[in-house]
Amino acid sequence: MPEGDTVWNTARVLQRALAGSRLTGSDFRVPQLAATDLAGWTVRESASRGKHLLLRLTAPPEAAGPPAGAAAARPDAAGRDWTLHSHLRMDGAWRAYAPGERWAGRPAHLIRVVLRSPGAVAVGYHLHELALIPTAEEESLVGHLGPDLLGPDWDPDEAVRRLAAHPDQTIGEALLDQRNLAGVGNLYKCEVLFLRGISPWTPVRAVPDLAGTVALAHRLLAANRGRWTQSTTGSLHRGQTSYVYGRQAQPCRRCGTAVRKEELGDRVTYWCPACQPERR
Ligand SMILES: [Zn+2]
Numbered sequence: 001m002p003e004g005d006t007v008w009n010t011a012r013v014l015q016r017a018l019a020g021s022r023l024t025g026s027d028f029r030v031p032q033l034a035a036t037d038l039a040g041w042t043v044r045e046s047a048s049r050g051k052h053l054l055l056r057l058t059a060p061p062e063a064a065g066p067p068a069g070a071a072a073a074r075p076d077a078a079g080r081d082w083t084l085h086s087h088l089r090m091d092g093a094w095r096a097y098a099p100g101e102r103w104a105g106r107p108a109h110l111i112r113v114v115l116r117s118p119g120a121v122a123v124g125y126h127l128h129e130l131a132l133i134p135t136a137e138e139e140s141l142v143g144h145l146g147p148d149l150l151g152p153d154w155d156p157d158e159a160v161r162r163l164a165a166h167p168d169q170t171i172g173e174a175l176l177d178q179r180n181l182a183g184v185g186n187l188y189k190c191e192v193l194f195l196r197g198i199s200p201w202t203p204v205r206a207v208p209d210l211a212g213t214v215a216l217a218h219r220l221l222a223a224n225r226g227r228w229t230q231s232t233t234g235s236l237h238r239g240q241t242s243y244v245y246g247r248q249a250q251p252c253r254r255c256g257t258a259v260r261k262e263e264l265g266d267r268v269t270y271w272c273p274a275c276q277p278e279r280r
Contacts, residue, residue, distance in 0.1 A: 002051065002088035002089070002090070002092065002093075003051070003183065003184065003185030003186075003187055003221070003230070004048075004050060004051060004148070004149050004150050004184065004188075004221050005150065005183070005221045005224040005225050005230065006088070006228070007048045007050070007051050007052070007053060007088060007183075008048045008150045008225055009225065009226065009227075010048070010053060010088070010093070010094050011046045011047055011048035011053055011054075012226075013094060013095075014046035014053070014055060014094055014096065014122055015045060015046040016096070017096035017120035018043040018055070018115065018117055018122055019045050019046060020042075020043065021043055021117040021118060021120075022041070022042050022043075022117065022118075023039055023040065023041045023042070023043065023115055023116060023117050024116045024117060024118060025037075025038075025039045025114075025116040026038035026039065026113065026114065026115050026116070027113065027114040028112070028130075029111055029112050030112050030113070030130050032069050032071075032130075032131070033068075033069040033113070033130065034069070035068040035069055036067050036068045036070075036132060037067075038057065038067070038115065040060040040063070041057045041059055041060060041063075041082075042057065042058045043056070043057055043117070044056040044057060044058055044081070048150070048151075049138075049142045049145060049148055049151060050142065050146075050148050050149075050151075050183050051087060051088065051089075051182065051183065051185070052085065052086075052087055052129075052141065053085070053086045053094070054084075054085060054138060055083065056081065056082075056083050056135055057081075057082050057083070057084060058080050058081055059080040059081075059082060061080075066134075067082065070082070070133070071131045071132065071133050072133060072134050072137065073134075073137055074134070077134070077136070078134035078136065078137075079134070079136070081134065081135040082133065082134055083132070083133050083134070083135045083138055084131075085129060085130070085131045085132075085133055085138075085141055086113075086124060086127040086128070086129065086130050087127070087128040088127070089128045091126050092124070092125060092126045092127045092128055093106065093124075093125045093126065094122060094123070094124050094125070094127075095122070095123050095125070096120050096121070096122050096123075097120065097121045097122075097123065098119075098120065098121075099118075099119070099121060101121075103123055106125045106126075110125040110126045111123055111124070111125055112124050112125065112127045112130055113127065113130060144178075144179055145178050145179065145182040146158070146159055146177075146180045146181040146182050147159045147162075147181055147182065148181075148182045148183060149181060149182065149183035149184065149217060149218050149221045150183055150221055150225065151182075154218065156211065156214050156215060156218065157211075159180060160210050160211050160214055162180040162181065163175075163180050163181070163204055163210055163214070164204060164205075164210060166204060167204050167205035168203050168204070168205065169203065169204050170200060170201050170202065170203060170264065170265070171193065171198060171200065171202050171203070171204050171207050171213070172189060172200030172264045172265070172269050173264065173265045174204050175188075175189045175192065175193075175213075176189055181214065184217050184221070186245070186267050186268070186269070187232075187242065187245045187246075188217055188220055188221060188232070189269070190242075190244050190245040190270045190271065191220060191232040191243055191244065191245055192216050192217045192220065193213075193271065193276060194243045194244045194275060195216060195243065196209075196213050196216060197276055199271060199276045199277060199278040200269045200271055200276070201264065201278055202278060220232050232245075233253070243272075244259045244270040244271055244272055246270065247259045247270060248260060248261035248270060249261075252272040252274065252275060254272070255272065255274045255275055257273060257274040257275070259271070259272055260272070260273055
């Protein structure tokens with residue numbers, strides 16, 4: 001599942017494949033950008049912010065006005081620096097291929113965009129919120145996010161402050177709320193709370209050490225940067241990469257109690273009722 005570390009890795013794949021190169025063609029398969037042609041555009045850099053991907057591009061000097069399909073609040077002021085925004089949500093992915101390489105792995109009907117450069121082809125599958133916006137307007141899409149766990153400006157104190165501002169929210173929901181801190185998805189939420197011995201239903205005000213919880217989330221995501229197998233246990237063996245996530249009815253690795261799965265907010269949560277007693 002794409003969480004902050006997966007999005008960070010994806011941004012790096014695009015950076016290596018495209019940064020610094022001039023696109024030779026593009027093929028958008030979403031209605032809002034169907035007429036957009038990025039041939040001649042230069043890819044400046046690829047970045048992630050929480051779970052958002054930002055591919056920053058510069059229009060060629062000869063380009064007149066904003067590109068077709070652009071979503072700009074102030075198109076006249078946009079200049080030549082644009083950002084192709086995408087969000088992976090549950091199932092999106094970007095893949096980079098060598099020119100001529102077979103696009104293996106995912107069905108073609110899921111393709112939303114193809115970007116071609118002399119050295120690589122980047123293919124975006126099942127992307128969400130695909131939009132071309134002025135780079136100067138990126139904040140309109142990502143400005144609401146809390147501190148980015150894997151960002152250069154990660155600020156744990158600010159994350160704690162934002163969490164603590166809603167003391168009655170359950171910690172399970174608060175960790176997923178990207179306005180508090182950006183990058184935690186359901187897997188890390190479940191695993192962090194298990195490792196801290198906190199029930200997901202505990203209200204934020206009753207969490208004994210919010211700073212420690214935030215610090216652990218940061219450590220787990222950072223540890224998984226640079227690889228595609230997400231592990232919170234230290235093991236990369238199949239079936240051994242998590243303590244509770246995806247393990248309903250299996251014995252807790254610590255105490256042997258059956259791991260439980262239940263809905264919390266609009267997501268399911270996994271937890272060990274013995275290791276994670278509810279606090280009020
Ligand atoms: Zn247990």
